[in-house]
Amino acid sequence: MKDFSRLFKYALPYFPGLLASIVLMAVVGLSQGLLLKLIPFIFNRVLDPKSPDAPAKLFEIPHTGFTLYLNDFFPSQIHNIWTMVAVGIIVCYLAKGLCDYFGNYLVNWVGVNAVMDLRQDVFDRVLHQDAKFFEDQPTGRLMSSIMNDIDRVQVSISSMLADWMRQAFTALFLLLVLVTTNWKLSLISLLVFPVVAFLTIRLGKRIRSTTRHAQDMAAGLNEILQETLTGHQVVKSFGAEDFESKRFRLAAQRLKTGTLRYVAHQSIASPVIEFFGALTIVGLLWLGRQQVKHTTMTAGDFTEFVLALLFLYEPIKRLTNIHNIFQQGLGAAMRVFGYMDNHPDVVDKPNAERLARFSKSIRFSNVSFCYPNATSRLVLDNINLEVNVGEVVALVGPSGAGKTTLVNLVPRFYDAVNGAVEIDGKDIRGIRLDSLRENISIVAQDTFLFNSSIFDNIAYGRPDAKREEVISAARTALAEEFIERLPDGYDTVIGERGLKLSGGQRQRLAIARALLKNAPILILDEATSHLDTESERLVQDALTALMQKRTVLVIAHRLSTIRQASKIVVVEGGRIVETGTHEKLLASCGVYHRLYELQHADVIAG
Ligand SMILES: Nc1ncnc2c1ncn2[C@@H]1O[C@H](COP(=O)(O)OP(=O)(O)OP(=O)(O)O)[C@@H](O)[C@H]1O
Numbered sequence: 001m002k003d004f005s006r007l008f009k010y011a012l013p014y015f016p017g018l019l020a021s022i023v024l025m026a027v028v029g030l031s032q033g034l035l036l037k038l039i040p041f042i043f044n045r046v047l048d049p050k051s052p053d054a055p056a057k058l059f060e061i062p063h064t065g066f067t068l069y070l071n072d073f074f075p076s077q078i079h080n081i082w083t084m085v086a087v088g089i090i091v092c093y094l095a096k097g098l099c100d101y102f103g104n105y106l107v108n109w110v111g112v113n114a115v116m117d118l119r120q121d122v123f124d125r126v127l128h129q130d131a132k133f134f135e136d137q138p139t140g141r142l143m144s145s146i147m148n149d150i151d152r153v154q155v156s157i158s159s160m161l162a163d164w165m166r167q168a169f170t171a172l173f174l175l176l177v178l179v180t181t182n183w184k185l186s187l188i189s190l191l192v193f194p195v196v197a198f199l200t201i202r203l204g205k206r207i208r209s210t211t212r213h214a215q216d217m218a219a220g221l222n223e224i225l226q227e228t229l230t231g232h233q234v235v236k237s238f239g240a241e242d243f244e245s246k247r248f249r250l251a252a253q254r255l256k257t258g259t260l261r262y263v264a265h266q267s268i269a270s271p272v273i274e275f276f277g278a279l280t281i282v283g284l285l286w287l288g289r290q291q292v293k294h295t296t297m298t299a300g301d302f303t304e305f306v307l308a309l310l311f312l313y314e315p316i317k318r319l320t321n322i323h324n325i326f327q328q329g330l331g332a333a334m335r336v337f338g339y340m341d342n343h344p345d346v347v348d349k350p351n352a353e354r355l356a357r358f359s360k361s362i363r364f365s366n367v368s369f370c371y372p373n374a375t376s377r378l379v380l381d382n383i384n385l386e387v388n389v390g391e392v393v394a395l396v397g398p399s400g401a402g403k404t405t406l407v408n409l410v411p412r413f414y415d416a417v418n419g420a421v422e423i424d425g426k427d428i429r430g431i432r433l434d435s436l437r438e439n440i441s442i443v444a445q446d447t448f449l450f451n452s453s454i455f456d457n458i459a460y461g462r463p464d465a466k467r468e469e470v471i472s473a474a475r476t477a478l479a480e481e482f483i484e485r486l487p488d489g490y491d492t493v494i495g496e497r498g499l500k501l502s503g504g505q506r507q508r509l510a511i512a513r514a515l516l517k518n519a520p521i522l523i524l525d526e527a528t529s530h531l532d533t534e535s536e537r538l539v540q541d542a543l544t545a546l547m548q549k550r551t552v553l554v555i556a557h558r559l560s561t562i563r564q565a566s567k568i569v570v571v572e573g574g575r576i577v578e579t580g581t582h583e584k585l586l587a588s589c590g591v592y593h594r595l596y597e598l599q600h601a602d603v604i605a606g
């Protein structure tokens with residue numbers, strides 16, 4: 001019920017539409033009831049030429065003296081029963097059709113709007129999740145949820161509301177017809193309904209869980225799909241097509257089983273209800289025969305009654321079906337709400353302050369850190385480090401030492417477990433995230449570019465940037481020359497993750513992007529791979545340009561970067577083991593000396 005009211009909240013802003021459609025659907029039900037009320041006239045009067053031309057009584061409300069005649073809807077000149085019935089049928093169907101159309105449209109309008117809001121909410125919530133969330137949730141799964149689960153919610157909201165209202169009102173008016181025709185027979189025939197209701201509810205619960213299961217399987221399939229598509233080169237280079245195909249087939253089989261199980265549950269409702277219907281009708285026919293025989297009821301009335309009952313089974317059957325679809329939607333909604341309820345750890349504190357432009361220092365005091373889901377091993381152990389404004393601090397150390405982790409604490413991708421990172425004397429956990437990140441440009445170890453134009457990629461952090469600024473950033477990043485050689489220049493679309501560019505070109509674009517953002521703090525995680533000497537030099541020069549007049553934390557692999565550093569910090573096993581200038585560290589013959597010798601050997605060998 002909690003999930004339902006939460007879902008309903010999304011429909012609330014569109015309440016007028018909902019209200020109008022309720023009215024329209026009520027008219028649909030009413031028309032259906034009135035149509036049935038015309039049936040006795042057809043059998044008793046229209047088809048019987050000898051019948052007297054008396055007023056056509058539709059129904060009376062007992063003990064009030066109120067009686068409604070068909071004649072009440074017509075001017076007094078028209079009293080021919082055939083004309084009245086003919087006009088009645090046409091008007092009822094017209095009203096029913098029009099109201100059904102507009103009611104249906106309106107309900108779907110409400111549903112589609114509500115679901116759009118929901119999807120946006122989910123997307124926004126997911127965007128604000130922290131790094132841990134994305135490490136835990138595979139992309140394919142998240143995508144499946146945001147698309148398929150919400151689609152299912154949408155189908156269930158729209159079809160549930162539209163059809164539910166249509167059927168509920170129809171059932172209501174048919175029930176009225178039944179009761180006003182013969183309340184004793186009605187009571188008997190409605191005895192089966194509690195049984196039907198009980199079965200429906202039991203079944204609904206089961207359907208909800210099987211749907212969730214099927215949706216999970218679909219998400220699993222999507223995960224494999226997403227992984228193999230983005231990693232297609234690795235798949236091919238390892239000849240893993242068969243392996244992936246098998247993995248996909250297994251997941252698809254699980255989805256198939258899940259779906260079939262759900263279909264089995266879903267389709268059982270209708271036949272069960274129909275069977276109960278058949279039992280009731282046989283019983284009724286027997287009773288009706290007695291009543292007609294003893295002339296307590298006309299054949300026309302009895303036909304009306306049985307037809308109304310038959311018609312009533314349809315909405316009831318549909319209502320159980322809708323109930324099932326709705327249970328599916330609720331199952332999907334639960335998962336979506338699950339994502340929304342995940343509270344990220346890295347968030348603004350209620351009284352967080354804005355950070356003005358960075359002006360003094362970044363300080364790590366006794367910082368320890370371990371990854372949230374990893375074993376308790378400390379990745380960073382008691383780090384103390386100060387970076388003053390204008391300094392270039394180089395971090396060096398073996399792979400896996402914790403360098404990337406260390407710099408990731410500055411923009412608060414993660415929070416320190418112990419100790420604190422301070423900027424300008426303020427603990428960054430008390431600074432508003434947006435103002436903190438405004439002050440930081442990052443060129444990460446593996447660059448991520450978007451599948452849009454070069455221009456948009458460079459201007460990503462500053463969508464308002466002028467064309468000259470973008471071009472100037474590209475020039476400083478030494479990217480201008482290759483951009484101008486591209487067929488559409490700055491408007492060239494560079495493919496997913498920038499696939500249509502070389503590794504060095506991607507890096508220079510990332511540098512241009514960081515240059516344009518022009519933040520005072522620069523975090524640079526130099527990538528060592530896939531660069532030849534020529535582009536290495538270009539990237540290096542671009543980096544030098546980027547580091548001008550900035551405070552830089554650079555994870556350095558290149559000797560030239562290291563030489564530019566005002567201070568070198570050697571990290572090993574999550575600890576700072578040495579600090580000093582290049583010359584001083586070399587002279588002390590420690591870890592740095594060893595690393596330097598290794599690299600130097602590489603350079604000479606290369
Ligand atoms: N998201 C993560 N979850 C759990 N453990 C992680 C995560 N990222 C890194 N680690 C672990 O933390 C340790 C430090 O990783 P980090 O990326 O900081 O190393 P690094 O010094 O940057 O290495 P490299 O020079 O290879 O980039 C490694 O042992 C790694 O396995």
Ligand SMILES: [Mg+2]
Pocket residue numbers: 403404405445525
């Ligand atoms: Mg790293």
